[in-house]
Every structure is written in C-alpha cells, then in structure tokens.
Amino acid sequence: MDKILEKKSLTNWLKKLTGYDVYAPVLKDDLWNYEIISDGDNLELDYLNTVQAPKKFIFPQVENLLDFGSSDEGTPEITETLPQPNPTVILGVRPCDGKAVILQDLVFGGEFTDPYYWNRRNATYLVGLTCNTPPSPNCFCTSVDGSPHSQEGLDILLTDLGTKYFVEALTDKGRKLVSAGQALFKAPTAKDKKDLEQVKTGSEKKIKRQIKNLKKVPPKLKDMFDSPLWDEEAMSCLRCGICTFLCPTCHCFDISDEVTSSLPLKGHRIRTWDTCQFPDFTMHSSGHNPRPDKASRLRQRMLHKFQYFVEIHKKYQCTGCGRCVSLCPVGIDIIEVLDKVRDYG
Amino acid sequence: MAENVYIPKLAKIIEIKDEVEGARAIRTFRTQFLEDGFTHDCGQCAMLSIFGKGESMISISSSPLEKDYLQFSILKSGRVTSSIHALQEGDILGVRGPYGNSFPIKKWKGKNLIFIGGGIGLAPIWSVLQTALKHKENYGKLSLFYGARTSKDIVYKEDLEEIRKDIAVHLSIDQEEPDWNEFVGFVPVNVLDKKPSPKDAIAITCGPPIMIKFVITNLEALGFKDDQIYTTVENKMKCGIGKCGRCNIGNHYVCKDGPVYSWAELKKLPQEY
Numbered sequence: 001m002d003k004i005l006e007k008k009s010l011t012n013w014l015k016k017l018t019g020y021d022v023y024a025p026v027l028k029d030d031l032w033n034y035e036i037i038s039d040g041d042n043l044e045l046d047y048l049n050t051v052q053a054p055k056k057f058i059f060p061q062v063e064n065l066l067d068f069g070s071s072d073e074g075t076p077e078i079t080e081t082l083p084q085p086n087p088t089v090i091l092g093v094r095p096c097d098g099k100a101v102i103l104q105d106l107v108f109g110g111e112f113t114d115p116y117y118w119n120r121r122n123a124t125y126l127v128g129l130t131c132n133t134p135p136s137p138n139c140f141c142t143s144v145d146g147s148p149h150s151q152e153g154l155d156i157l158l159t160d161l162g163t164k165y166f167v168e169a170l171t172d173k174g175r176k177l178v179s180a181g182q183a184l185f186k187a188p189t190a191k192d193k194k195d196l197e198q199v200k201t202g203s204e205k206k207i208k209r210q211i212k213n214l215k216k217v218p219p220k221l222k223d224m225f226d227s228p229l230w231d232e233e234a235m236s237c238l239r240c241g242i243c244t245f246l247c248p249t250c251h252c253f254d255i256s257d258e259v260t261s262s263l264p265l266k267g268h269r270i271r272t273w274d275t276c277q278f279p280d281f282t283m284h285s286s287g288h289n290p291r292p293d294k295a296s297r298l299r300q301r302m303l304h305k306f307q308y309f310v311e312i313h314k315k316y317q318c319t320g321c322g323r324c325v326s327l328c329p330v331g332i333d334i335i336e337v338l339d340k341v342r343d344y345g
Numbered sequence: 346m347a348e349n350v351y352i353p354k355l356a357k358i359i360e361i362k363d364e365v366e367g368a369r370a371i372r373t374f375r376t377q378f379l380e381d382g383f384t385h386d387c388g389q390c391a392m393l394s395i396f397g398k399g400e401s402m403i404s405i406s407s408s409p410l411e412k413d414y415l416q417f418s419i420l421k422s423g424r425v426t427s428s429i430h431a432l433q434e435g436d437i438l439g440v441r442g443p444y445g446n447s448f449p450i451k452k453w454k455g456k457n458l459i460f461i462g463g464g465i466g467l468a469p470i471w472s473v474l475q476t477a478l479k480h481k482e483n484y485g486k487l488s489l490f491y492g493a494r495t496s497k498d499i500v501y502k503e504d505l506e507e508i509r510k511d512i513a514v515h516l517s518i519d520q521e522e523p524d525w526n527e528f529v530g531f532v533p534v535n536v537l538d539k540k541p542s543p544k545d546a547i548a549i550t551c552g553p554p555i556m557i558k559f560v561i562t563n564l565e566a567l568g569f570k571d572d573q574i575y576t577t578v579e580n581k582m583k584c585g586i587g588k589c590g591r592c593n594i595g596n597h598y599v600c601k602d603g604p605v606y607s608w609a610e611l612k613k614l615p616q617e618y
Contacts, residue, residue, distance in 0.1 A: 065351045066351065066352060068396035068397065070396075074437075075355070075437050076355060076396045076437055076438075076439065078352060078353070078355075078396075078439070080349055080352055082349065107588055108588065110587075111586075111587075111601070112350050112586035112587065112588070112601075113350070114350070114586075114588060115349050115350075116351075225615045225617075251588065251590060252589060252590030252591065253583065253584070253588070253589050253590070254583055254589070255351075255399070255400060255583045255584065255589070256399055257396065257397050257398055257399045259397045262397075265396065265397050267396070267397055269351075269396075274583075274589070274590075274591075276590060276591070281581075281591050282580065282581050282591050282592075283581065284579075284580070284581055285422040285423035285426070286422060288554065290580060290594075290617050290618050291617065296617070300593075303595075303615075304590075304593070307596070308593065308595060308596035309596075311596040312596050
C-alpha cells in the first residue's frame with residue numbers, strides 16, 4: 001500500500017497512534033538515541049543514525065527470564081516473567097537496522113523458539129526511513145546484499161521527498177498504522193512515484209565504502225582459520241567489545257542469577273548481552289579456553305558473520321551499518337579486514 | 346502456548362555418592378522430577394540450576410533404560426558445581442533439557458564397543474555403556490579402558506568391579522602406587538599397549554581434551570577409521586539451545602548440534618575446542 005504523507009502531518013499521524021508507545025531518534029549530548037515521544041511536536045526526522053540500533057527494543061540488554069524464591073519449607077519456587085510489552089512503534093529505523101531484525105529472527109526462531117524475544121518482536125512496529133544520503137561515512141549496506149532503501153524487516157518505509165514522505169506500508173502491521181491516520185494519507189501521483197524511484201536510485205550511488213567481491217570471502221575464510229592475518233589484525237584490539245554491543249545483528253548473551261534477598265531466597269535469573277570479544281566468554285571452569293587470545297576472538301567475530309552464519313542461514317550476519325567501524329576505539333575496520341581476506345594469499 | 350525453554354523443571358536429589366574426595370571432588374547425584382520430567386537419549390546433557398547461583402550443563406550419565414532417576418556425576422569446579430556439591434539428599438534443584446544429539450547406538454548393532462574414558466570423562470559415555478550392558482545381545486564384545494590421575498581419582502569404583510564380571514576392564518593410573526596391580530601410564534598408552542582390534546569395532550572416548558587427542562592418534566595407529574571413533578565434546582554453555590553463541594565449533598553449536606561427534610565429523614570442523 002503506497003501513500004503520501006505531508007511532513008507537516010507527521011505529528012498529527014503520531015497523535016492518532018493512541019495505545020502505542022512511540023519512539024523516535026532524539027539528539028542528546030551529541031548522540032542520537034531512541035526516546036519515547038510523548039509530544040510529537042517539533043519532531044524532525046533529520047537524524048543520522050542512532051548510536052544503538054533498535055535491537056534493544058526486541059532483545060533488551062537485560063531481560064528477566066524468571067523470578068525465583070522459596071517456600072517456607074525451602075522448596076524453590078519459579079515465576080515465569082514473560083514480557084507483555086505495549087504495542088511499540090519505532091519511528092525512523094534505518095533500513096540496515098530493519099534488515100538486522102530479520103537476521104535476529106533466524107537466531108531466536110527455529111527449533112527452539114525464544115518466547116521473550118517473540119513477545120517483544122510481535123509488539124514492535126518498525127517504521128523505516130530511506131537513507132537519501134548515507135547517515136555514516138562508514139555505511140556499506142550495498143556490499144552485504146542490502147540497500148539504503150531496503151524494506152526487509154520494516155513494517156513501513158518512509159522516503160523523504162522534500163515536503164512530504166512517500167509511505168510504503170509493507171505488512172499488515174504497517175497498514176494498521178497507516179489506517180490509524182487515514183485522512184492524513186493521500187494517494188501518490190505519478191510524479192511522486194517517479195521521484196521515489198529517483199531518490200532511491202540516487203541513494204545507492206552515494207554509498208562511499210564498498211567491499212568488492214564479498215562473495216569470495218566465505219569460502220576463503222574456511223581455509224584461513226590458521227592464518228597469521230588474525231594476529232596482525234587483532235594486535236591493537238582492546239577487547240572492549242563495543243563492536244559487538246553496538247552491532248544490530250550480534251545476539252550473544254549470558255544468563256546469570258541476581259539475588260535480591262538471601263533469606264528467604266529471592267531473585268531473578270537474567271539474560272544480559274555478552275560478547276565473543278571477552279576472554280571469559282568461552283573459558284571453561286578448568287581454565288581451558290578454546291579461544292584464548294585476541295586473534296582467535298577477532299577471528300570468531302569475522303567467521304561467525306561471514307562464514308558460519310552464511311553456512312547456516314545463507315545470509316551474511318552483517319547489514320553494513322558501519323557502527324563497529326566508526327566506534328572502534330582503535331580503528332579496527334571490518335571492511336579493511338574483509339578486503340584483506342579476499343586478497344589474501 | 347509452547348513451553349518456555351528457559352524454565353527449569355524441579356527435581357529432588359534421591360541419592361548422593363562420593364566418588365572422589367579433595368580439591369577436585371566428584372560426586373554422583375541421582376534425581377527424580379517432582380512432576381512431569383523428560384526422557385533422554387545416550388549422550389545428551391541437561392542444564393542443572395541452583396537458584397541464586399546459576400546453571401551448569403552436565404552430561405546425563407544414567408541409561409535411558411533407567412526410568413526411576415537421572416544420574417549426574419559432577420566435578421566440583423566453579424560456583425554452580427560447588428553449590429551442587431553442597432546439596433543434601435532430599436534437596437531440590439532445577440533441571441532443563443535434554444539437550445544435544447546422541448550416540449547413534451542403533452547403527453552399532455553387532456559391533457564390538459570399546460569405551461575409553463579418562464577422569465570425569467567416564468560420565469558422558471557411561472549412559473551408552475550401561476545401555477549396551479543391559480542389551481548385550483545386541484552387540485559384540487564390550488570392553489572399557491579407564492584411567493585417572495591416581496587410584497583415589499577413579500569414579501564408579503563399585504560399578505567397575507561389578508561390570509568386570511561381564512566385560513574386559515583395563516584400568517590405569519598416571520603414576521606408580523604401592524598396591525596398584527594394573528597399568529601405569531596415560532590412557533592412550535594403555536590403549537596402544539592392549540591393541541584392541543579395529544575389526545567390526547567402534548571406539549567411544551571422552552576425557553580431557555589432550556587425552557582425547559592422543560587416544561584418537563593411537564586408535565588411528567591401530568587401524569581405526571575416522572567413522573569408527575566417537576567422542577563427546579564439552580564447551581562453556583549458557584542457553585543450551587544454540588542462541589547464546591559461546592559453545593560453537595565452526596558452524597556447529599555443541600549444545601544443539603553436538604556434543605556427540607564421530608572423528609570423521611569432528612575433524613572437518615575448526616580445531617577450536
């Protein structure tokens with residue numbers, strides 16, 4: 001369903017979304033982050049990209065898996081704590097971050113369905129915004145089968161056409177949101193459609209960074225497990241893990257118990273984001289560690305995203321958002337590493 | 346609604362046996378579910394919970410033919426396993442699972458089965474051994490190689506004496522001891538010394554990673570083919586269902602796609618375990 005929404009009507013549309021929590025990118029202390037919009041006035045979608053992907057709305061950094069306690073006789077008692085979130089609209093999702101949700105779906109679905117993830121996922125409405133110009137100098141979505149106007153994972157894709165948005169409602173959820181603002185949306189004219197195509201084509205050409213022939217990388221990685229390249233590339237790594245915490249597709253987590261009262265016993269079993277870049281991520285209690293050094297951990301990040309995930313799901317586990325490149329404190333650049341892999345030997 | 350995969354079932358400890366004393370103590374726990382439980386296959390694991398301490402993935406060492414209890418032999422090592430060691434008979438713990446694949450015992454009909462364990466590594470292959478012993482008619486000759494650091498580190502001592510009546514048991518310890526009449530030396534050396542025949546045989550091994558490595562080398566030297574050697578791998582695990590991301594070896598999650606591998610399968614994966 002294609003529509004046109006005048007920019008000046010954006011606020012009015014959001015006001016009609018009663019019953020939804022609406023989040024949009026807000027600039028605070030030089031950083032764009034999603035914040036709840038209680039009053040949509042003055043909202044302008046002129047942000048770059050948010051520091052954190054909207055991943056946290058569906059897979060929060062801390063999730064309560066269960067509460068535990070004990071009866072008077074000391075028998076453990078478990079209370080299930082499945083989240084029941086309000087319907088939540090995330091406005092202004094970049095197409096790379098929308099696509100990342102599809103990759104997360106593959107991880108949290110499958111043989112063992114993760115109910116915490118899906119309760120949040122099903123309550124989340126993703127309204128995307130085409131990147132008419134790249135929001136980061138390190139954007140490389142077009143190298144990883146994405147595009148600045150990709151619709152994957154989104155319920156609605158908005159494209160800025162100057163004074164108005166071209167609105168593509170892509171799913172039932174998206175159509176429901178558009179219906180809520182019915183009269184505000186008009187049918188697109190032939191010119192609108194032509195403008196849309198022009199903006200979309202133009203947007204792809206503006207992406208500066210590229211990994212040429214990425215297709216050659218996954219089979220090549222298979223033979224590079226013992227390559228000295230990993231040592232060289234990991235030399236400067238501080239093992240801070242920021243590359244994975246900011247990654248919209250990284251899904252690794254820890255599970256631990258948090259005790260709030262010892263007598264009687266009370267507490268929560270929580271799931272928290274974790275990272276393959278930390279030494280104790282894989283360390284056995286014996287002290288043995290299958291990935292004992294920075295090189296093996298950097299290799300795991302690269303191989304997971306560009307070999308193992310491809311072997312399992314036939315997709316790269318990377319959407320080219322560029323966050324790990326821009327925000328690595330020592331300048332480890334996934335694009336450069338993959339270029340080296342492709343050209344290695 | 347589908348069952349919540351993260352919620353453990355409650356089970357009561359009905360029996361505790363001290364296997365090994367000291368800093369590397371090993372105890373065997375038998376548990377019974379309070380309500381509905383689950384059935385498992387040989388080689389599968391379960392995630393045990395002590396509420397307030399956390400979870401730990403442990404091999405189920407009892408045979409699936411044993412319907413009255415699940416058995417876990419646990420080396421006291423980290424926070425969770427130390428807390429389990431502090432439990433008494435009658436105490437309740439959480440159990441979720443079963444997780445992972447299993448030994449393909451149906452394919453082993455008529456084969457000679459050679460079990461090779463080291464230390465606590467006897468526990469993960471014990472379920473297969475017990476199952477084979479209960480259905481001896483389905484298999485050829487059964488034998489067991491088992492070694493520990495010292496005679497005090499040997500687990501299942503009474504059971505080993507018991508099964509000796511039925512099958513060949515080759516014990517070993519790493520260094521000489523006054524009253525020790527059996528092999529002295531590492532498990533892989535004992536295997537090479539006794540020279541089990543690869544003809545119609547399957548070797549099933551588990552122990553410390555270094556032991557497994559040399560057992561495989563020595564079995565190959567004796568003429569065993571890659572698909573005649575099976576092992577079970579362990580890695581640090583949190584979820585048990587292939588999502589938390591830490592137990593992978595290449596594109597395999599050990600919790601879900603393992604822990605049981607033939608050497609033919611395992612050698613194709615990156616050597617990172």
